[in-house]
Amino acid sequence: MNIRVAHLYPELLNIYADRGNIAVLATRAQARGHALHVTAITLGDRLDPADFDLYYLGGGQDREQQLVASDLARRATTLRSAHDDGAVFLAVCGGYQLLGRGYRDTSGVDLPGVGLLPAETVAGTRRLIGDVLLSCDWAEGSTLAGFENHAGRTTLDAGAEPLGRVIAGYGNDGESHAEGCRVGRAYGTYLHGPLLPRNPWFADRLLSEALEHQTGRPIELSPIDDTLERAAHEVAAGRARTRGGR
Template sequence: MTVCHLYPDLLNLYGDRGNVISFVQRCRWRGLDVQVREINLDNPVKFEEYDFLFIGGGSDREQSLIAADLGARVDSLRAAVEDGLVVLAICGGYQLLGRFYRTPEGKEIAGLGLLDFYTEAGNRRLIGNVAVEAEIGGRKTILVGFENHGGKTFLNGLKPLGRVLFGNGNNGMDGLEGARYKNVFCSYLHGPLLPKNPVLTDYLIALALQRKGIGTELSPLDDSIEERANKAMVKRLLG
């Protein structure tokens, strides 16, 4: 499989690169050959060539640079998304996929418009540990992570990644976290997200294999340490 890591030099808040490391390592532990290509500003890219795309978080300045660069390639990205490309977008990368970002002054900065949601500046940062109940591969699980964002995201009927059990999620108001569309998964959870939640990592791997027409029955790995860490955090947050 081939992984596209978009703008790793600009979008890597809170160790978001760890999501790519986790995806790749869990593939290699199973004997799956994986290559990672890092795409930076002005680098040529054909999204249809990839099996997994990762977009991390960054500051407002970095996001504005990226929005202009990625906007020139949005048709290629949209076609790949509609064709089932597996995408994980975190925080700022999540916001970029939406319709717009509304500043405190009311100015709307256009996003890529790939997904039907919008983000507006909040009057306080939403910071802290988060627990989210999500349906992954047909079964409910609790995802854990850490959020730190000033923007508040609102879904226009789009399916969320999950329901907030602890923390703020998309906006601290409606109890929703992240967004899902086809094989696109968006979230505000850093941590990074995938090492903390191997069940989600394996689901993304299975979806990528399915899209390639390869069997999706993954050989089991020893996740006892990861599961203990997840349960410890859930117990700390939920009691």
């Protein structure tokens, strides 16, 4: 089957490793006999939600984020209805902030958001930088290991669900022990490190949800050899435990 991916603003939101995330999705899809078709959607391009199963938004530096924000906000209705329709969203770092209601950046400029995630972000003075490890209660306590580097402090609405609980690291704001945000099939996170290579279970979750969006029925993915992935995960998790959030 073809899994149809819209990679939003790849030339602007690509601060680190976003290509890695896409490569992992493509390879793991292929290993199960599926193909990932990635379409770049950039400033001013037409976007038909009937064409896509999964939307990917990477992170950008402030300057690039400003260029993207208004174009993205114009698509808010389209993107929200795509989500209501069961499409999958993965938004990392700057993309996560813009998938919320908005972001006040370091220069005090208010950037509009899509409003798909119940979250708001305001830039803080000190950047939160370091290794991070999360536990995802919604996924039987599976862990996500990554790296965060953000000035934004993200506040979730009351009752909104984070992507994970912070075991080590800063997370959304360095205080609440919440990291990221999850609504339906939309996932936002500050884990900008190559999130998917070292967290293959999460990559598979996105793929099966994207397949389900297309076929309307649950799809089980066969297991593949993840020895290297698991080893990389362990090293990254260890890094977060010893030096995350400091």
